[in-house]
Amino acid sequence: MDGAAPLTEGILNHVRRDSLVNRRFVFPGDEVNTGKFEPHRVAIRNARIANPRPTLATHGFELFQHKSAVRNFADLAEIDAIYSGEIVEAIKSVTGADLVVTIGATLRTSADTSSGAKQPPAADVHCDTSPTHGPKLAHTLFQPHAAEGKRYRRSLVTSLWRTYSPAPQDWPLALCDGNSIAPEEGVHNYLVRTPSRPTPEEMSAPIEGEEDLPSALIFRHGPHHRWYYYPDMTRDEIVVIKLNDSDHAQTWFAPHTAFHDQGRAGTHPRESIEFRSVAYWL
Numbered sequence: 001m002d003g004a005a006p007l008t009e010g011i012l013n014h015v016r017r018d019s020l021v022n023r024r025f026v027f028p029g030d031e032v033n034t035g036k037f038e039p040h041r042v043a044i045r046n047a048r049i050a051n052p053r054p055t056l057a058t059h060g061f062e063l064f065q066h067k068s069a070v071r072n073f074a075d076l077a078e079i080d081a082i083y084s085g086e087i088v089e090a091i092k093s094v095t096g097a098d099l100v101v102t103i104g105a106t107l108r109t110s111a112d113t114s115s116g117a118k119q120p121p122a123a124d125v126h127c128d129t130s131p132t133h134g135p136k137l138a139h140t141l142f143q144p145h146a147a148e149g150k151r152y153r154r155s156l157v158t159s160l161w162r163t164y165s166p167a168p169q170d171w172p173l174a175l176c177d178g179n180s181i182a183p184e185e186g187v188h189n190y191l192v193r194t195p196s197r198p199t200p201e202e203m204s205a206p207i208e209g210e211e212d213l214p215s216a217l218i219f220r221h222g223p224h225h226r227w228y229y230y231p232d233m234t235r236d237e238i239v240v241i242k243l244n245d246s247d248h249a250q251t252w253f254a255p256h257t258a259f260h261d262q263g264r265a266g267t268h269p270r271e272s273i274e275f276r277s278v279a280y281w282l
Contacts, residue, residue, distance in 0.1 A: 008229075010044050010174060010259035013037040013124040014221040015187060022189045022218060023207075025198050028116030033218075034203045035189060037124055040221045044174050044259070047228035054228055056094070060178030060242040060254030061228075066090055066162075067236050073164045073273050074117070079105050087160055087275045094240055095156060097279035101141045104276065110171040110258075111269040121171045121258030121270060127243055128276065129157050130215040131183050131253075134244025137214070138278050145280075152280040157243040165271035167232035171258045172270065175241065176219075177226040178251040186217030186255070219255050231264075243276070 015022065019036035047054050047063065056062045070082050088100045107118040129137060138155035163169055191214040192198075192207070207213070230239060245252035261267060 006046050006049060008044050008046070008261065008263050009041055010227075010261065011039045011041050012174060012227070012257055012259055013039055015124070015218040017220060019187070021204060022187055023192055023203065024189050024216070025192045025194055025203060026119070027194045027196050027198075029113040029119070030197065031119055031122075032197070032203070033124065033189070035218060038221070042225070042227055044227040044229050047175070047230050050228060054175070054177070056240060056242060057250045058179070059175075059228070060251040061175045061256070062094070062240055063230050064090070064094055064238050064240065065236060066238045068162075073162075073235075073271070074107060076105075079273070083273075083275065087277055090160065090238065091158060091240070091277055091279050095279050097156065098282040099145060099152075099280040100277050101145070101280070102275065102277045103141070106274050108272050108274070109269060110169075111271075123171070123258045125176070125219045125255050125257045126189065127186065127217045127219075127253050127255045128159060129243045130186075130188050130217050131244065133215045135246065138244070138246070138280070141278050142280060150282060152282055154245075154247050154281040156245045156247075156279040158277060158279065159241045159243055160275045160277070161239045161241060161272065162235065162237070162274075163233050163270055163272040164235040166268045167234060168261065168264045168267045169233070169270035170261060170267035172229050172231065172233070172261055173239065173272075174227050174229045174257050174259045175239070176255040177228065178242065178254045180224055180226040181219065181222065181255060183217060183253070185222055186219045188215045189218045190215050217255070229259075
């Protein structure tokens with residue numbers, strides 16, 4: 001962690017208050033938001049040396065050591081064959097859940113995305129599931145496991161995030177303490193998948209049943225938000241991020257975003273994989 005200061009500054013993109021049509025169109029090699037965003041320079045704490053250390057229960061995210069048997073994280077066949085099972089066991093281990101159902105992986109890079117195999121870093125302040133979409137997603141994925149009248153007492157949607165490029169990375173992940181931000185500070189951002197880049201007319205046209213599409217939250221800026229990051233992450237470390245926890249007695253979500261770490265010299269392009277899943281307590 002040589003050169004990693006206790007505090008750095010980053011420019012984070014927040015949704016503007018006059019942003020009325022908020023959609024995220026995802027297509028091979030890129031994604032585009034219709035929302036209006038504005039940059040804000042914020043202080044970002046070094047979570048490795050923070051006191052108290054962030055945990056899933058207190059902040060909504062936490063760093064863990066985790067060695068993977070995957071040799072090439074860009075190999076989707078290897079991800080399916082090895083990593084999916086590792087995710088299940090890792091989430092069970094760190095949460096104590098009885099059942100984990102995987103959703104899938106997204107590869108990202110700050111380098112060239114023209115091949116379409118990877119997406120760019122998600123550089124706006126967001127939480128991948130909204131308070132309405134998270135419970136709906138958990139209910140839907142549990143149905144194949146609902147034999148014999150089984151029900152769950154609690155569900156937890158998470159993203160398990162890992163970078164596998166050399167440190168320091170040029171676009172690390174900033175994470176917001178879920179206690180310092182309220183879901184009311186966010187607005188729904190609806191996910192629309194398309195085979196290619198949509199035209200401006202397609203991006204703004206009405207979408208029938210839009211309210212039923214998967215939705216994330218994108219957030220307005222607030223000076224009270226507390227931001228953290230883990231500098232110099234290695235491929236043997238993971239960050240588990242709460243996207244939606246049905247147990248609101250503890251911190252139940254954590255907004256996050258990529259940011260360009262301009263204060264570090266000798267950075268490398270960020271290569272990362274995020275894997276979403278839902279954990280259940282039966």
